[in-house]
Amino acid sequence: MSKSRLKALETLKRLQITEVDRLKSSFAECIDNENKIELSINDMRNNIVSNENFMMQHQSSESASFNFQQSYYEWLPVAQKFIAEKNEDLCLAQQNTELVRADMIKAKTSLEATEKLISAIHKEIDYLQERKLQTELDDIARNNFIKAASKITHR
Numbered sequence: 001m002s003k004s005r006l007k008a009l010e011t012l013k014r015l016q017i018t019e020v021d022r023l024k025s026s027f028a029e030c031i032d033n034e035n036k037i038e039l040s041i042n043d044m045r046n047n048i049v050s051n052e053n054f055m056m057q058h059q060s061s062e063s064a065s066f067n068f069q070q071s072y073y074e075w076l077p078v079a080q081k082f083i084a085e086k087n088e089d090l091c092l093a094q095q096n097t098e099l100v101r102a103d104m105i106k107a108k109t110s111l112e113a114t115e116k117l118i119s120a121i122h123k124e125i126d127y128l129q130e131r132k133l134q135t136e137l138d139d140i141a142r143n144n145f146i147k148a149a150s151k152i153t154h155r
Helices: 003-057 062-153
Strands: none
Touching: 003 062
C-alpha cells in the first residue's frame, strides 16, 4: 500500500470529521428551530385560553363584556391563523431536521468506512514490516548456520 494513498485517506478522514461536525451543529440548530416554533405555538394557545378566561370573567358588566367579546372574537381568527402558519413552519422545520439527520448519518457512515480502511491499511503495513523483519532474521540465521556448517566441514 502506498504512503500517498494512506496520506490521501488521512486527509479525507479530516475532511469527513469536519463535515460531521458541521452537520452536528446544523442538526442542533434545526432542533432549536423546531423547539422555538413549538414554543411560539404553545404560547399562542395559552394566550387564546387566557384571553377566553379573561373575557368570561368580565361578563358582569354588559358594555365591558360586549367590548371584550368583540375584541376577542376579532382577535381569535388572527391567533388561529398564526397557529396554522406556525404548524406549517413546524412541518417544514421537521422535514429539514430529517434531511440534516440523514446527511449526518451518511457522513458518519462514510467516516467510519474511511477509518476502517485506514486501520486495515495500517494492519497490512504492520504485517508486511513484521514479515520483512522475520525474513531478515531468517536470512541472518541461515547465514550463521551456513558459516557454522562450513567451519565444521573445513576442519
